[in-house]
Structures are given as structure tokens and as C-alpha cells.
Amino acid sequence: MADPRFAEAAGPFTLGTLARAAAAELWPADTDPTRPIRDVASLDEAGADEIAFLDNRAYVDSFRTSRAGACIVRRAHIDDAPGGMVLLLTDQPYMAYAEVANLFYPDRPLEPGIAASAVVAADATVPATCRIEAGAVIESGVVLGARVHVGANAVISRNVAVGDDTVVGASATLSHCLVGQRCLIHPGARIGTRGFGFAMSPAGHRRIPQVGRVLVGNDVEIGANSCIDRGAGPDTVVGDGVMIDNQVQIGHNVRIGRGCVLVGQAGIAGSAKLEDFVVVAAQSGVAGHITIGKGAQIAAASGVMRDVPPGGRYMGNPAVPAKQFFRELVSLQKLARKGDA
């Protein structure tokens, strides 16, 4: 059960309502659809009036011994279910769980208002539906959409535009950027900072003006303390629905396609291009001026130095196709064992 200081469940909901939200089939077939469920919970912690889910096979043992009243699972796990547990059968347990969890914990409606200590420029556009927290700074020429929520001590610099329903976290700073609707920008994120552009010389490196912008699409999430530099001349572009975790670094002129996922501490060097639905796992790096093809996946802690074809599964440093990586790994292990003999 969530700590009511920080989150409050909206339930109870009946099993029938949950099954509909999850697009799942109740099992056994004679389950009473009016039975109330009070909350979501993990397999280990759920009780008789709570609903859990099983997606990662590593947790099958927890499923077998769970006391959850109901659980969202694949049909293949029916036989693993403990006696008396109601199942919500689906091919996509995690997505189904997402729907159910959003039912219990919907986004709260925003209470509009501007804190007395916020500093809002006279010529900034701040609709009455927005909420501006204490100490936030909204500079001249800024244009906020409806219901934008600006966190405490956040800074939105001159002429930045932010779309409807976007949330800007505490202490985040935005400059030189146009941000879409329904984005979630976490605390400490830096958007629109100066790109790392200079000509090197023993006589002193010479900075190059960075006159592009950052264009952030709709439904984008940008993690805590992540940074997105503005373009040098072209823009840095983040497509619709992109999910960016914490401490991710995105260089100038980078173009990130729709639905890409960048996991914690990943770094994308300047002028790289990620086509749609690319996944870059944690701590991986993508070199500058290369292209990662549509739907490619880069494993954690990899270093991508060259173009990756669409759909590629790459890993290692320098990154190679996953099959090649494992073949080389096994060869090396065999070699080392032989050396011992």
C-alpha cells in the first residue's frame, strides 16, 4: 500500500472494471466480476484485496507463493498460480498493469496558481490554469500552454515555449528551446544549454556560437539531471514519445526519432541521429555523426562507433552485433582456459 503522504489510491475498483482496463480475461471463468480490489501491490506484498502482475520470468517463484487476490499474467502461467488467486490473462502483462495502475493512481488535477515568491516577467504568457511553484523564475517572452506545472526554483529562460500539460520539475532549467505538450521534465534537467563547440588550438580553444535550439516533441520524458544541448546552427531534436532516463547527456545537433528510449547515464554525442524506436541502454555511448537505424537496440555499457542498421542488436565496446560479441567472448574464455592447461 502506498504511503498516503505521497500517493493515494483512487479505488476500490471491481475485478470487472480492472479486467476491462487491462483488456484482460478473468480466470477462472466463473470469477465474480463485482469483487472489489483496493490497490496494486508487488507479488511479495500483495494481499487478498490487491492486484499484482507477473511479467519478468525471474519472479515466477514470487508468483507461486503470492497472496495477491488477483494477478495479471500470461496464459502460460495459469498452472503456476496459487490456489484461490484470480488471474487477469493477457499477452502483455506489463502494459495491462500500466492501465490498471493508472486507474488506481491517476495524475492529480493541477491546482492553478502562482506562488508569491515566483518571479514571472510581465510579458510572459502564463495562462490562469498553470501552477508556478515557489521561487520559480519565468523570464521575459516565455509562453506557457494551459495547465503547465513549473516546479519550485525552476528557471524558464527568455522566449522559451512550453506546451499544454507539461510538467517542469523543481530546479530544472530551460533555455533556447520549444517544448511540446504533456512532457515530463524531471528535477535538475538542463535543456538548451550551450553545445560543446569550439575549435581546438594550442593558442587557446575558440568557442563557436551555438545558435540552434532544442525542439522537444509531445509526450516526452526527460530524467533528473539529464542535459540536452542546443544545436550549433541546426536544432537538436527530440521526437514525440521519447523516454529519457536520469543523467543522460545529449549533444548538440542530435536528432532523436519518435519513441526512442535512452536509459540512465547514456550519452549521445553531437550530430548523431537515432531513428524511431531506438533503445540505448544504460551507460552506453553513441559517437558523433553516426546513425542508429530504426528499432535498433544497444545493450548497456556499449560504445557505438559506427552506423547501426535498422533492427540491429549491438553490444560491446566498440559495439558489434550481439551474436558476434558473444562469439568473441566465448572464444576468449576458451583461449584463457586452454592457457591454464
Add this chain to the structure above:
Amino acid sequence: MADPRFAEAAGPFTLGTLARAAAAELWPADTDPTRPIRDVASLDEAGADEIAFLDNRAYVDSFRTSRAGACIVRRAHIDDAPGGMVLLLTDQPYMAYAEVANLFYPDRPLEPGIAASAVVAADATVPATCRIEAGAVIESGVVLGARVHVGANAVISRNVAVGDDTVVGASATLSHCLVGQRCLIHPGARIGTRGFGFAMSPAGHRRIPQVGRVLVGNDVEIGANSCIDRGAGPDTVVGDGVMIDNQVQIGHNVRIGRGCVLVGQAGIAGSAKLEDFVVVAAQSGVAGHITIGKGAQIAAASGVMRDVPPGGRYMGNPAVPAKQFFRELVSLQKLARKGDA
């Protein structure tokens, strides 16, 4: 000597006092224990009225030529000492130095008070012993313990609790968390941010509510710009005495045992478990849903993909036992040299 603008030494202290604090033996035996020492200093910079230490063998040459009046060392280094230097003999020079240095530079007592520009909610609990710096924001329902120090422009969000004597650095942001006593949270740290939880789909990734908390124990240090996401449902837990360096990323549901050390830019993915006294060196990553056994040590820049047994010494990417890593490294080097021949 420390720059008095930033730090002021509390001494002088006599050699006798220092030896007692260090639990060390004065050498030579006939050393005058009333001789005053004015400050700590490095081997290279220390003068006749200062005390240095030697722990890392790489600095033996600096020890041999040091002009320090006194030095904390292991007995094995007596013969390396320059003439006239007083030694404080101990088996644990670095710990002994810690005691001595804390004598010279104790934590300053906090001057209580709330800056005029701080924003403190009417229903927040802020004892009169606390110090709240300029521009800090303490939201509704926050509960601070005695002598909590909140830095300039820090943000403590709704209902967060912070224990006695904890320091929250400038521009740090805390939400959805309960923090223990005597913690040191550095500038720009992000605690309680939304976990990176969503179900992926070509139709648009679906966010999953993150309704857990971050529970931080006592005596925990959290470095500058480090991030600790709150749990998805279970809590993210950081045990007593954990030391976290700068720019460390800790995902949702992670459990970190007592006394663990996470060095700069390390990343711990969601739902991983670190048992007590694990060390994860700089820039290393730990994959999600795995367990690192008690006292295990992960070398720098390693990528841990599987469980590590208690006491394990692992390195490489993917990480393997250190012995195996070096065996494979040597095999590869031999092979490459052979190829040249």
C-alpha cells in the same frame, strides 16, 4: 594550511593529544608529547609544526623527503622516515588520520535561523534549531528534525521527513522520501524522483505510476548531482552509513545495504539489491533485478550482468571474477603478440 576563507583549523594540539585521537604510538619513544602541532597537511606541503600521513605506498618517496614535523604511518615504514620526523604508528593510518583531521576541522555548530527569502509552508515542522538558507523551499507537511541545515535554493517537497543533524545541500531537491539522521546530501542531488517505469509499445509508451518512496538510513552521504528514484510500488532503500559519490544513479526499487560505497558515476539499475558493505567503483553499472553479495567489490568501469557472490571481486564488462578477467586479458595480449610474429 587551509585557506581561512573556507576552513579554519581548531588547533594547535599536542602530539600526545593527537596520538590519543589516532590511537597511535608515538615514535621515537622519548618524543615530547607536549610539543604543539598546528595543522594537518600533505606530505609534500607539511612543515615542522604540521602532521601528515602515509597510507598509499605510491607516496613513499614523498614521505622520505617530507618536512612534516609528524606523520601517521605503519610501523613498516619507520626506516623510511626522514631524520627528526616524529611518527604516530598505527595499523590503520588513513583511519587514524581521519580522527586527527576531524580534531583540527570539526563540524561547525549550526547557527539557527530561517532566511527571509526562504519559503516555509505554515504547516511544515521546522524546529528552532534548524538553519534554512536563502531561497530554500519547504513545502506543506514537511517534517525536519533538530539542527537540520537546508542549503540555498534547495527544495523539500510535500510531506518529506528529514532526521536530526542532516545537511541538505544547495539546490538539492527531495520528494517522496524519508531521510535519516546525520546524512550529508550534496548540492544538486535528486532524491525521490519518478522511477523510469513504463510499458513500451509502438503505439506510445505508457507510464506506470511510481507510488513507492525512497528510504534513506542514518549517516548516509549522497553526492552532488546524484539521483535516487523512488520505488514503483516497493520502496527504494539506502541503508545506514552508505557513501554515495557524485553523479551516481540509483533506479527504482533498488535496495542498498549498510555501509555500501558507490563511487562517482556508478549506476544501479532498477530492483537490483546490494547486500551490506558492497563497493561499486567509479563508472560501473549493476543490471536490474540482480543481487551483489555481502562485501563484494566491483572494479571501476565494470558492467555487472549477473548475481555476484558475497566477497566476490569482479571486473570487466560483462563482469567476471578478477582472476578470470586478468587471465583472459593476458591470453588476448599473448595472442595478439603471436599474430605479429
Add this chain to the structure above:
Amino acid sequence: MADPRFAEAAGPFTLGTLARAAAAELWPADTDPTRPIRDVASLDEAGADEIAFLDNRAYVDSFRTSRAGACIVRRAHIDDAPGGMVLLLTDQPYMAYAEVANLFYPDRPLEPGIAASAVVAADATVPATCRIEAGAVIESGVVLGARVHVGANAVISRNVAVGDDTVVGASATLSHCLVGQRCLIHPGARIGTRGFGFAMSPAGHRRIPQVGRVLVGNDVEIGANSCIDRGAGPDTVVGDGVMIDNQVQIGHNVRIGRGCVLVGQAGIAGSAKLEDFVVVAAQSGVAGHITIGKGAQIAAASGVMRDVPPGGRYMGNPAVPAKQFFRELVSLQKLARKGDA
């Protein structure tokens, strides 16, 4: 063309003026030097009244089809130029472009003033030429030089000194440091934070006072959310002209020589020394207590565990000379292919 909301070109300038700024030769020789050029632009986007540049050979195709009126290139590319394009010939196209771009986009003169919501201590030195943005905090004893620009919600702690013409970005925090002239400190940077110094013990790690400073030279750039810890006793030193990208971590006692370049997410562990003009590429790590010789270059995602000689080109993890790295890589690939046969 730059978005006028965020950047305004100062032109037009004649080809003759641009060639002089670039120290370049106009080609063909009979080019009209009075022809006006309105702006800089990328090869792909430039039109007839704009100037582009070609430095990276990967973009030769863009050069061949560019509609730019003028382009800064090496002499070797004359034959690749599309008909009618004016060339500015130089051996250093990127540096020449830097000069031209700075002509079009000079740093704006600072409008002095202190925002009403800024908090400036009565005994801080803030010349009338400075600009202090909203919510910034300037603590007691701080000394700012002429024309220092302090961003919104930035925090400059007690007794810090900042040189003439330095810019401190929004939400950056400075403590225990002396910063030179003409530095560019980006949003969220943390300078002078406590070093990660403690003696480990099962009974509880014991913190060691960090009584050194951070000394930052002139013309230094420090990227967004980067961290530089203060020294433990000695100072942490960053030399003149050093360029530090985003999310770089620099530990206590580190000494970085003149003109070094540290690319995004690099990490330099405590007490390491970088001699002048070292380049550490993205996501690389340098172990503590080692020395990287003058002019050495560390490739991206490398882990340097030992001293590197001056001029060395190192890569891999652990880092070795680049030639050795590639030899070992090729050997492993051959071995794996043999294994398949």
C-alpha cells in the same frame, strides 16, 4: 537562420570581411569581395547569401550539393565545390569558421543590474557592472569581478571569488573556490563540493574533512551538471583554457593542466594529474593518483588505470596504446571466426 527569439545575427558582412576574419583566401580569385553574406548556416541548410564550412570529410557529399553562397574549406576540396559557390580557403576550416561565426554572433554586452528577488549579502563585493538574475544567492564575503553574470537561482557561497567577465549559469552552485576571468560555468554545475574522502571501516566509515579549495583558471568552460570537488587538503586545480563538457566528474586534489578537453560524462578520480592539452573523450575514466602526460589523448569510453606518456594515444579498458588495442581486437575477431569454421 537562427531563431530570432534566441539569437540574432549581426551581419550582413562582406565576403572580404569574412575572409579577413577567417584568415582565408577567396576563391575564385576574381570573387567580388563586397558581396554581402547574411548569416552562417550548415551545408544542408545554407542559401545563396549564407556561409557554411566543411571540416569533417564525412560531409563531403553535403558539400557537393550545398546551395551555400560561400563555404570555408581546405584547398583540397576545390574540385568538390558545386558551381558558383565562393570558397574561403584555409588549412583550418573549423577555426576559421569559429572566427566567422563569432563575427555574426558576438557575445551580447551585459545589461547590469541586480534582480529584486536576488539575495546579495551586505558584505559581498558586487561591482555595478555585474548582472545578478532572479533568485540568485550571493553569500557573505563573496567577491565578484567586473561584468560577472550570475544566472537565476545560482548560489555563490561564502567567500568565493569570481573573476571579471565570468558567467555563472542558472542553478549552478559554487563554494570553496576561486574562479578566474572569462569562464563559462553552465547551469547546474557544482564547484567546490565536498571531496569523497573517508576512511572505510566495518564499524562505520569516518569522513575526513576536505579543507582544500577548487582553483579555476581563466577562460575555462565547465559544462552543465558537471562537478568539481574541492581538495582534501591540497587544492583541486583546473588550468587556463580548459574545456569541460556536461556531466563530467572531477575528484578532489585533481590537477588539470592548461588547455585540456574533457568530453561529456568523463570522470577523473581523486589526485590524478592531467598535464597540458590532454584530451579525455566521452565517458572515459582516469583512475586516481596517476598522471596523463602532455598532449595525450584518451579515446571515448576508455578506462585509464596507469600513467600515460606524453603524446600517447590510448584506448580500451584497461586503456592501452591505440595500436595495441586494435591489434588485440583484430586478433580476437580472427580467433572467433576460426572457432566458427
